[in-house]
Amino acid sequence: MMLIERTAVPDAALPVAELRAHLRLGTGFSDVGAEDAALLAYLRAALAAIEGRTAKVLMARAFTVTLEHWRGDGPPLPVAPVTGVTELRLIDGAGGTSVLGPERYRLAPDGMRPRVIALGWQEPGGTGAAVEIDFTAGFGTGWSDVPADLRQAVLLLAAQYYELRHDGGAEGAAMPFGVIALIERWRTVRVLGGRG
CATH class of the missing domain: 1.10.3230 (Hypothetical protein yqbg)
Known part of the structure; x- marks a missing residue:
């Protein structure tokens, strides 16, 4: 990760x-x-x-996480609170990328270990395959x-x-x-x- x-x-x-x-x-x-x-x-x-x-994440910002192994419904994201997923990409073993629409995954919000849950797709196979997730995280944009x-x-x-x-x-x-x-x-x- x-x-x-x-x-x-x-x-x-x-x-x-x-x-x-x-x-x-x-x-x-x-x-x-x-x-x-x-x-x-x-x-x-x-x-x-x-x-x-x-x-x-104390103050809101954008992140990208790359996951090489997808477990079960989806591994927990490394930071919280996650406020939204902006894009999810599957990268196959040959380096090809496909962007999944928002209907193909959902965010399971959690204060400690949020996850992105796959809806009807599986992790791409092969050496070098991965899942990339762009998301925003943070309590808010202001210090308050x-x-x-x-x-x-x-x-x-x-x-x-x-x-x-x-x-x-x-x-x-x-x-x-x-x-x-x-x-x-x-x-x-x-x-x-x-x-x-």
Whole structure:
């Protein structure tokens, strides 16, 4: 399975002002926006770390997943919440691609392990055969769409990155306990190595 992020969260959607307030950085100075690029980088890094630990996409974006093996009704997608499937392609062993219409599959939404269910077709056979799924995932397009505990976890982690920016990463290697406590209920528990 290979997951590719097709779109990125726009800078304007990230809560730079909220992180600035959380850090209690000064205001009213002529260079108040000088640190914004660094704050954006810390927010993106914190967002990626929280998403990596929870397998939840916090802010909506487009993805493509390539699956080499289709099990049963369909394997779970690697991230949640999935809001829609935009295209499903079958790639045969010779590299030929066929696009399936939306009547040939359906999304089984699930907060932890959403799946795409095949309706009347089977996985293509042969070496190199695969299924590609384009989909959108995320709680919403705005910062306020993200659940409050996950927003707080991102701010806490971004603040740690900011505060330890000169330490060379030695102390900041571990995720803080407060962040772990906030994200714990969102983590996906995998049993049997992900096999159903």
